[in-house]
Amino acid sequence: MTSRAPRSVRLLAAAVLAGVLSGAHVAAQAIQYERPVQVAPQQETIGGGYVTPDVQRPRPREYWLQVADVGLLAVAMALAVWFVIERRSRAWTLTLTAASLAYFGFYRQGCICPIGSIQNVAVALTDSTYSIPMVVTAVFFMPLVVALFVGRAFCGSVCPLGAMQELVVLKPIQVPRRLDNALGLLKYVYLALAIGLAIRPEIARDFVICRFDPFVGFFRREGFAHMMAIGAGFLVLGTVVGRPYCRYLCPYGGLLSWCSRLATRGVTITPAKELDCGLCAKACPYGAIDRMRAVRKECLYCARCYASCPCEATPGVAV
Amino acid sequence: MSDGITRRDALGRVVRGTVLLGLGSTAGFLINKAEGQVVWQVDTSRCVNSRLGEAGAEVCMLCTTQCVVAQSAVRAINSFRDCGRCYVCPAYYNIRSAVDERGLPSEKLCPRDAIRRTPIGFVDPEDPANNFYEYVIEEEKCDGCGLCVKACREPLGLGSIVLKVRHNLCVDCNRCAISIACPHDALFQHKVADALEPTLARQPQP
Amino acid sequence: MGSMHYRRLPNVRRDGPDSRFATALRGLAVDRRDRIYAVGDAEVKIFDRDGRLQRRWPTSRPGCSVAVDEYDRVYVGETGQLEIFDATGRLADVWRHASRLGRVTAIDFAGGDVLVGDANDRAIRRYDEHGSFMNDIGKNNRMQGFLIPNGVIEFAVDRAGVIQAANPGKHRIERYTLDDRLLGHIGRFDGVDPAGFPGCCNPTNLAVDVRGRIYVTEKADPRVKVYNDDGTLVAVVASEGFDPNCKNMDIAVDSRGRVYVTDPVRLDILAFETEGAAS
Numbered sequence: 001m002t003s004r005a006p007r008s009v010r011l012l013a014a015a016v017l018a019g020v021l022s023g024a025h026v027a028a029q030a031i032q033y034e035r036p037v038q039v040a041p042q043q044e045t046i047g048g049g050y051v052t053p054d055v056q057r058p059r060p061r062e063y064w065l066q067v068a069d070v071g072l073l074a075v076a077m078a079l080a081v082w083f084v085i086e087r088r089s090r091a092w093t094l095t096l097t098a099a100s101l102a103y104f105g106f107y108r109q110g111c112i113c114p115i116g117s118i119q120n121v122a123v124a125l126t127d128s129t130y131s132i133p134m135v136v137t138a139v140f141f142m143p144l145v146v147a148l149f150v151g152r153a154f155c156g157s158v159c160p161l162g163a164m165q166e167l168v169v170l171k172p173i174q175v176p177r178r179l180d181n182a183l184g185l186l187k188y189v190y191l192a193l194a195i196g197l198a199i200r201p202e203i204a205r206d207f208v209i210c211r212f213d214p215f216v217g218f219f220r221r222e223g224f225a226h227m228m229a230i231g232a233g234f235l236v237l238g239t240v241v242g243r244p245y246c247r248y249l250c251p252y253g254g255l256l257s258w259c260s261r262l263a264t265r266g267v268t269i270t271p272a273k274e275l276d277c278g279l280c281a282k283a284c285p286y287g288a289i290d291r292m293r294a295v296r297k298e299c300l301y302c303a304r305c306y307a308s309c310p311c312e313a314t315p316g317v318a319v
Numbered sequence: 320m321s322d323g324i325t326r327r328d329a330l331g332r333v334v335r336g337t338v339l340l341g342l343g344s345t346a347g348f349l350i351n352k353a354e355g356q357v358v359w360q361v362d363t364s365r366c367v368n369s370r371l372g373e374a375g376a377e378v379c380m381l382c383t384t385q386c387v388v389a390q391s392a393v394r395a396i397n398s399f400r401d402c403g404r405c406y407v408c409p410a411y412y413n414i415r416s417a418v419d420e421r422g423l424p425s426e427k428l429c430p431r432d433a434i435r436r437t438p439i440g441f442v443d444p445e446d447p448a449n450n451f452y453e454y455v456i457e458e459e460k461c462d463g464c465g466l467c468v469k470a471c472r473e474p475l476g477l478g479s480i481v482l483k484v485r486h487n488l489c490v491d492c493n494r495c496a497i498s499i500a501c502p503h504d505a506l507f508q509h510k511v512a513d514a515l516e517p518t519l520a521r522q523p524q525p
Numbered sequence: 526m527g528s529m530h531y532r533r534l535p536n537v538r539r540d541g542p543d544s545r546f547a548t549a550l551r552g553l554a555v556d557r558r559d560r561i562y563a564v565g566d567a568e569v570k571i572f573d574r575d576g577r578l579q580r581r582w583p584t585s586r587p588g589c590s591v592a593v594d595e596y597d598r599v600y601v602g603e604t605g606q607l608e609i610f611d612a613t614g615r616l617a618d619v620w621r622h623a624s625r626l627g628r629v630t631a632i633d634f635a636g637g638d639v640l641v642g643d644a645n646d647r648a649i650r651r652y653d654e655h656g657s658f659m660n661d662i663g664k665n666n667r668m669q670g671f672l673i674p675n676g677v678i679e680f681a682v683d684r685a686g687v688i689q690a691a692n693p694g695k696h697r698i699e700r701y702t703l704d705d706r707l708l709g710h711i712g713r714f715d716g717v718d719p720a721g722f723p724g725c726c727n728p729t730n731l732a733v734d735v736r737g738r739i740y741v742t743e744k745a746d747p748r749v750k751v752y753n754d755d756g757t758l759v760a761v762v763a764s765e766g767f768d769p770n771c772k773n774m775d776i777a778v779d780s781r782g783r784v785y786v787t788d789p790v791r792l793d794i795l796a797f798e799t800e801g802a803a804s
């Protein structure tokens with residue numbers, strides 16, 4: 001069952017590669033913008049002490065602030081790992097989730113976003129004239145590297161999209177495992193599609209992940225009506241099916257879950273301590289506990305299992 | 320059994336090391352290629368509202384309707400050094416409206432009243448025609464509808480008003496929503512210094 | 526207005542590569558024998574009244590304006606200089622002055638003096654026939670010159686020796702004496718009524734005929750009109766036939782009332798005549 005996803009990933013990757021090779025790049029043509037003659041009166045001819053004001057040219061956000069954001073991202077992931085693996089604390093994790101949602105989501109308006117940067121990275125790798133700032137590279141790779149060692153700490157309490165859904169989980173049902181696995185493949189299809197559309201020639205390029213980001217409209221508190229409706233739909237669905245976007249659609253989640261398969265540490269249902277009571281499996285809203293073991297590639301680092309565990313809550317019970 | 324575990328661990332380590340190396344070198348490649356910060360900007364020489372030789376063309380309002388920011392991050396700017404500072408500015412007045420008692424058009428062009436007009440220089444109080452005027456676009460009011468840009472375009476005006484992405488308002492989408500919609504491929508990512516130039520034209524690719 | 530109607534004649538012919546302008550067509554003039562002089566590229570071309578190319582010769586810089594005096598000497602205004610040729614195209618004289626002849630966009634003659642419009646400094650210069658500078662015209666005002674956002678100074682001297690100068694930024698035609706006295710003006714802004722001047726800066730170019738009528742061209746949208754000396758509109762000569770991107774279309778009128786107008790975008794010379802006039 002678990003080996004199905006990677007195989008399909010390989011197939012899709014081959015399809016994407018074929019797309020790359022067939023995509024012809026159109027050289028952008030330069031058009032000069034020159035007036036026939038410069039005739040506008042300047043401040044010397046206008047006289048009377050008139051000084052030409054500066055053209056309004058607001059600068060983008062300072063670069064060092066963007067670097068600081070990357071730093072914050074790293075700190076947040078480190079905290080996520082610490083809260084879940086060392087402290088095993090649901091409360092702290094939840095606090096961090098809320099903080100991340102507030103900062104990366106509502107303050108930064110969803111725009112420190114490894115999910116969308118998949119497309120930028122794909123284009124930068126295939127188009128010789130396109131490059132991405134270092135900040136984007138860092139944002140894209142850091143969560144992957146973390147996942148490689150300790151699993152999806154980014155998803156747990158850093159990603160604002162995840163956090164949005166995390167906070168609306170009310171009465172999660174357990175999605176039947178087969179259905180869950182089958183739906184989980186969707187994200188790889190989406191990933192391939194997004195890459196395929198992104199690496200087309202410059203003017204035909206489309207970044208679908210961004211265009212169909214269901215939650216960014218909430219972060220910006222404005223957006224196209226249809227996307228707001230889809231976002232609201234995901235949130236409503238999210239009350240009964242834990243994190244539907246993360247589990248079935250998020251393309252970056254696909255990459256993360258792939259990396260996290262290689263992780264040596266992560267959320268573990270400790271064989272030495274456990275009572276095999278199965279409370280944790282019931283507590284996991286994401287179907288990530290399979291036969292009494294946390295599945296790394298599915299685990300979203302929410303620490304609910306620890307919170308549900310009688311051994312964790314009352315240390316005396318553990319033998 | 321314990322042998323098997325060790326072997327599996329070792330294998331895991333090798334695989335992880337390989338993936339890490341792969342990720343690292345990809346990141347290295349991208350960082351090596353990086354050219355610093357880039358931002359979206361409207362290419363004046365392509366936008367149909369400002370480009371030369373388009374006197375007959377209709378106004379394009381996609382910059383105001385397509386931006387993901389509700390009051391579009393694209394707004395008009397007046398590049399003062401190129402402005403004719405006319406008495407009857409066709410971008411300020413609706414020059415097709417009836418003339419009022421001052422001999423000026425009775426209506427303004429901007430639907431949001433975002434342009435401010437002030438006489439400058441040695442102001443002649445007797446004859447208002449005998450003055451230069453400064454036209455400033457009030458950023459907060461403008462939504463980049465392009466009407467004034469089209470009116471200022473050569474040959475009616477001097478083409479000093481152009482549409483520009485305001486970087487303090489733009490959320491820097493990975494792929495600017497307007498660039499997908501723009502029928503004239505006028506939006507591209509530029510280095511910050513270039514993007515701040517008022518009459519930016521896309522440079523040829525090497 | 527109303528009684529006069531103009532019809533369009535075939536363009537001044539451009540058959541053969543020699544009679545064609547390749548990149549620019551800026552200045553237009555008619556001499557006393559009704560031959561048509563056009564400057565553009567870096568060349569003077571002379572056509573007869575039927576549009577046949579008579580003669581052409583190169584100028585050292587691209588010409589902006591042209592005028593022919595009573596001795597058939599051809600004055601070509603350029604950037605930074607004025608070139609004077611004899612009737613056969615031999616260079617007779619060059620007047621150079623970087624600041625007074627910055628960009629010469631109009632030339633005319635009055636009682637032996639040569640008047641030159643410098644668009645860079647927004648003023649008309651008066652020179653004697655030998656090329657020594659006498660005085661500026663139109664510069665002694667609050668704006669220190671004409672208001673020409675369109676980028677050309679245009680004027681013509683009528684039979685009475687009065688300078689009729691376009692002041693497009695004010696939507697007026699101003700009258701000056703040779704010694705820089707403002708006599709008055711005609712014209713007003715109006716974007717609807719054809720009797721007024723529309724747009725940001727009109728009229729852009731003008732010519733005066735023997736009867737003292739003033740022929741003007743407008744940009745955006747291109748239009749050619751005739752006014753009486755008192756400022757009443759006589760006729761709209763043409764409001765179509767030009768490329769809509771046209772700006773600063775030079776105009777000239779011959780002794781029999783035929784009107785020539787340049788189309789600087791399509792590089793054509795259009796001709797118009799009153800209905801019923803014998804061609």
Ligand code: SF4
Nearest residue numbers: 155159162246250253
């Ligand atoms: S799966 Fe995607 S959306 Fe969900 S938390 Fe992870 S990165 Fe964010």
Ligand code: SF4
Nearest residue numbers: 366367379381382501
């Ligand atoms: S969409 Fe393109 S053509 Fe239209 S206003 Fe914007 S930049 Fe100009």
Ligand code: SF4
Nearest residue numbers: 402403405408471476
């Ligand atoms: S039309 Fe343009 S160039 Fe002319 S005054 Fe208005 S803003 Fe300035």
Ligand code: SF4
Nearest residue numbers: 429461462464465467
């Ligand atoms: S772009 Fe539209 S809203 Fe902005 S100043 Fe011009 S006319 Fe007004």
Ligand code: SF4
Nearest residue numbers: 386489490492495496
């Ligand atoms: S990048 Fe986004 S916010 Fe900026 S102008 Fe384009 S659509 Fe608007």
